Amino acid sequence: MTGGLTDLTLAGARAGLAAGDFTSEELTLAHLGALEETRPLNAFIAETPERALEMARASDARRAQGQAGMLEGLPIAVKDLFCTQGVQTTAGSRILGGFAPPYESTVTANMWTEGAVMLGKTNMDEFAMGSSNMTSHYGRVENPWRAAGSNRALAPGGSSGGSAAAVAARAAPAATGTDTGGSIRQPAAFCGIVGMKPTYGRCSRWGIVAFASSLDQAGPITRTVWDSAIVLRAMAGHDPKDSTSVPAAVPDYEAALTGDIRGLRIGIPAEYRMEGTPEAIVALWERGKDWLKAAGAEIVDIGLPHTKYALPAYYIVAPAEASSNLARYDGVRFGLRETGDGADLTEMYEATRGAGFGAEVRRRILIGAYVLSAGYYDAYYIKAQRVRSLIAQDFADAFGRVDAILTPTTPTAAFPLGEKMDDPIAMYLNDVFTVPASMAGLPAISVPAGLDDDGLPLGLHLIANAFEEETLFRVAGVLEAAAGFTARPETAAKA
Amino acid sequence: MALDTDTVRRIAHLARVRVPEAELEPLAGELSNILTWVEQLGEVDTENVPPMTSVVAVRLPMREDRVDDGGKAEAILSNAPEGAPGFFAVPKVVE
Incomplete structure (x- = not known):
């Protein structure tokens, strides 16, 4: 049996493998075919079919021996920010062209230990800096969705745009992403799928090309909340090689999906009602409240007074850390x-970095170098870190009263590819709803919840307290069930 | 804060990123816009607010100071754009 394999969720594929309905090799071959079929999206920087088949056959052999890990035989795409041993890892940048890491990132190693199969490395904004996937040296990624009656290519969001496009287009049932200010959640919302950023410290950052070390966090990109729970459990865990990785046991997140949120308190922050937000997004947020209320949750109005300062503070902290990294x-x-043109070492540094970095990365390096330079450090960097303390305190106060916070994921649906490229701040505003949780290190998830008037997907965003991923999944599962999102993008593997 | 082209040239040199002369002026405009935008943080009263130093409340772990890895010179050199056996090669830095 091969029909329909690329339409299976990860949980469905896991059940099919366990029941012996198909092998990992068959499942992997179906997805390798889908990779080829959806190649015009440019979602992958490198496809790794040989490695995939080798891993799939090894998985089938293990299963025959009665061994099965948490992701046994399941094909997964990997954002090209994760170092993969012997497989080129570019971070979407020219400067890392041809780099083949002699080591494996902890998160990907965890997944391979649990039996997962690597399909390839997904495209992304250069060094994870961007919200459109336009800044990749390896070409733009197209969103598999189209607005109704239009053939204009849309941005998949970023920076994990290749991962999101691949999962939405059924080229992969799941992918890894990384999220610094919204790089998992915003592309998930734009592509009509589920994107989850865990608590800072939940997943090891070792072997992930660093962008902003106090914000970077790996997480799963999937089509369902259940699948997100499955993948996160395998990715997460303490790692002595990352001193910020938290030595705490990883819960069974699937067990948290009880469907029961009776008595939970859901906060609605007034500050996220921003001027200019499209009516469809405001209306969807209202529906989200109604769905959770109908499921027995209590809706509580809350305030997060420093919300509007999260984005400008982020654009000091993140570039500062990036310029160092x-x-x-x-x-x-x-x-x-x-x-x-000289034989000088400084000349070589400047020429290499001038040629190797794209425009957005160069912008952020220079901003970072400036805000860290003598005389400006206190005024910019320390000021931003003080504001960051206030943002974290806002959330701490809120979580004294509520169990989770509901907001929209993005201020718009997917925009046409190439738009906002001449206005960096307009691009940065994509992350206005996702950055505050990043600044506070909190877990958050985007769930596809509806379509706008043009038939484009919109996401709802849930934030929970630190290490409360179980609460997050529990509420997200209820939201997902109530929304009943079943729409498919225009470009999807035929299955 | 408006940056002029001389400042941008100086920062670019400090960051060791070559910026072609013709791009200095537009870049100065972009960076000035971003800096002006982030300066809205000035509205926030941060008197007596400590800067964030740790994202999650955990103490940095300590370990014994001993070598637990090594002997991987070949792997480490495997991606060097230029090298001699056992070394990275750079342009001559001493006369």
């Missing part, structure tokens, strides 16, 4: 080297 790309140890 990206200092390592010097043309000496890996990736691109340009010698410039």
Whole structure:
């Protein structure tokens, strides 16, 4: 049996493998076919069919021996920010062209240990800096969705746009993403799927190309909340190689999906009602409240007074950390080297970095270098970190009164590819609803909840207190069931 | 804060990123817009507010100071754009 394999959810595929309805090799072959079929989306920087089939056959052999890990035989796409041993890892940048890591990131290693099969490396904004997937050196990614009556290509969101496009288009049942200010949740909302950012410290950052180390966090991109719970459990866990990884047991997140949210208190923050938000998004947020209320939750109005300052504070903290992290790309140890016109070492650094970084990365490095420079450090960087404390305190106060917070994921639906490229701040505003939780290190999830007037998907966003992923999944599961989102994008593998 | 092209040239040099002369001026405009926008943080009273130093409330773990890894020179050098056996190679830095 091969029909319909690419339409299966991860949970469905897991059940089919366990029942012996098909093998991992068959499941993997079906997805490799889907990868080919959806190639015009440019969702992958590298497809790894040989490795995939080798891993699938090894998985089938393990299963025959009676061994099965949590992701046994399940094909997964990996954002090209995760170092994968012997497989090129570019971070979407020219400067890492040809880099083949001699080691494996902890998160991907955890998934392979649990039996997962790697389909390939997904496209992304360069160094995870972007909200449109336009900044990748390896070309833009197209959103598999189209507005009704239009053939215009839309942005899949970013930075995990390749992962989101691949999962929405049924080229992969699940993918890894990373989220620094919204890079999992915003593309998930734009592509009509589920994107989850765990609590900072839940997943190891070891072996993930660093962007902003106090914000970066890996998480799953899937088509259902249940699948998100399955993948996160395998990704997460303490890792001594990341000193910010938390030494706490990883719960069975699937067990949290009870469908029962009676008595839970859901906060609605007044500050997220922003001027200019399209009516369809405001209306969807209202429906979300009604759905949770109907399921027995109590809706509570709350205030998060420093919300509007989260984005400007983020655009000091994240570039500052990026300018430090990206200092390592010097043309000496890996990736691109340009010698410039002199034989001088400084000349080589400047030529390599000038040629290797794209416009948005260069912008952020320079902003970061500026806000950290002598005389400006206190006024910008320390000020932003003080504001960040206030943002975290807002959430701490709110979680004294509520169990989860409901907001929209994005201020708009997917926009046409190429738009907002000449106005960095307009692009940054994509993350206005997702950045506050990032600044506070909190877990959050985007669930596809409806379509706008043009037939484009919209997401609802839930935020929970630190390490309350179980609460998050529980509420998200109820939201998903109530929304009953079944729409499919225009471009999807035929199954 | 409005940045002029000289400041952008200086920051770019500090960050070791070559910016072609013709791009300095538009870049100065973009960076100035971003800096002006983030300066709205000035509206926030942060008197007596400590800067955030740790995202989640955990103490940094300590470990014994001993070598637990190594002997991987070949793997580490495997991605070097230029090298000699056992070394990274760079342009001459001492006369």
